[in-house]
Amino acid sequence: MEPRTFLYRTQIHRRTLLGSGALAGIGALLAACGAQANHEASASSTTADAASAAPSETAAASESPSASATPSTVRGYSGGSKAPDGEYRPADGKGPAQNVPKPNAPEEGYREKSLEGMRKTFDAWVQWGNYGTQTGDYSMARKFISPNFKRELEEYEDAEKLYQNGGWIIGGIDHFLADGNPWSEDGETYFWKAYREWDREIFVESDGSWVSWTNDDKTDDTFKFELKHDGQKWEIMGYESVDK
Numbered sequence: 258m259e260p261r262t263f264l265y266r267t268q269i270h271r272r273t274l275l276g277s278g279a280l281a282g283i284g285a286l287l288a289a290c291g292a293q294a295n296h297e298a299s300a301s302s303t304t305a306d307a308a309s310a311a312p313s314e315t316a317a318a319s320e321s322p323s324a325s326a327t328p329s330t331v332r333g334y335s336g337g338s339k340a341p342d343g344e345y346r347p348a349d350g351k352g353p354a355q356n357v358p359k360p361n362a363p364e365e366g367y368r369e370k371s372l373e374g375m376r377k378t379f380d381a382w383v384q385w386g387n388y389g390t391q392t393g394d395y396s397m398a399r400k401f402i403s404p405n406f407k408r409e410l411e412e413y414e415d416a417e418k419l420y421q422n423g424g425w426i427i428g429g430i431d432h433f434l435a436d437g438n439p440w441s442e443d444g445e446t447y448f449w450k451a452y453r454e455w456d457r458e459i460f461v462e463s464d465g466s467w468v469s470w471t472n473d474d475k476t477d478d479t480f481k482f483e484l485k486h487d488g489q490k491w492e493i494m495g496y497e498s499v500d501k
Contacts, residue, residue: 332423332463347391350461353425354391360384363401368490372439375447375484378491383433389413390429393420403485403492423463431455436479436501446485450499453478476501 333352340346340355348354363381367374382401389395395413402409416426436450455478461467472478479501483494 332425332461348425348427350427353393353420357388357391360388360397370486370491374486375439375449375491379449379482379484379493382493383431387430389416390426393417393425401491401493403494406493406495408495409493419460419462424461427459427461428456429458439484446483446494449482449484451480451482452501453480 334340335346335349335352335355337351342356344356345358346355360381362377362384364377367377367381378401382398385397385401386395389398393416395417399410399413404410419426432454433451434454436452439447439449441447454475455472457469457471459467459469477498479499480496481499482496484491485494486492
């Protein structure tokens with residue numbers, strides 16, 4: 258299956274590991290509420306799903322999603338009304354997430370050149386990536402990746418533009434399960450495998466047009482992440498899709 262892509266306005270962009278969860282520990286579940294690993298998933302939408310989570314027009318798609326033909330939605334409030342202060346509401350077909358809590362990350366000691374420091378860095382990146390998915394603010398997520406990780410940075414910019422232009426993202430919250438321990442061949446570059454759990458993601462444009470992806474094939478969601486310590490902190494350098 259081809260790497261997942263998404264349609265943003267008139268350009269097709271490669272969609273990578275958008276989001277994040279929390280790397281709770283080696284071999285533990287990474288989960289959180291808040292762009293990047295290749296999503297090898299088919300893009301599709303169904304009438305039943307659209308009724309509950311998406312704008313009114315379906316954007317049917319497979320490997321190359323297309324925008325809905327009849328825009329009919331403008332950004333309002335998720336749940337149909339403005340949420341009271343402090344009440345979190347996830348995004349839906351009516352509007353973006355409200356009162357998204359800011360992650361309490363990174364944990365103290367994340368800068369240490371140790372496996373625990375690496376875990377805390379990855380955990381923070383994942384949590385703040387999920388936050389960016391729901392708010393369009395990736396300023397914190399950027400702090401945990403290398404400036405050479407261009408693909409990830411471009412994904413952040415695309416999602417930020419979507420929000421800035423009145424659009425939003427439904428779903429797209431990631432959960433990761435670490436697969437074994439990190440390893441290194443030279444003591445400098447470390448690798449860590451993790452399985453990404455995700456179900457559905459919808460990008461909604463300000464005019465109501467939208468496109469949806471569903472993760473129908475859950476056998477190709479394992480990725481190998483590359484991390485390095487720059488002398489002050491860990492940086493996520495990139496990733497690649499791998500077999501289980």
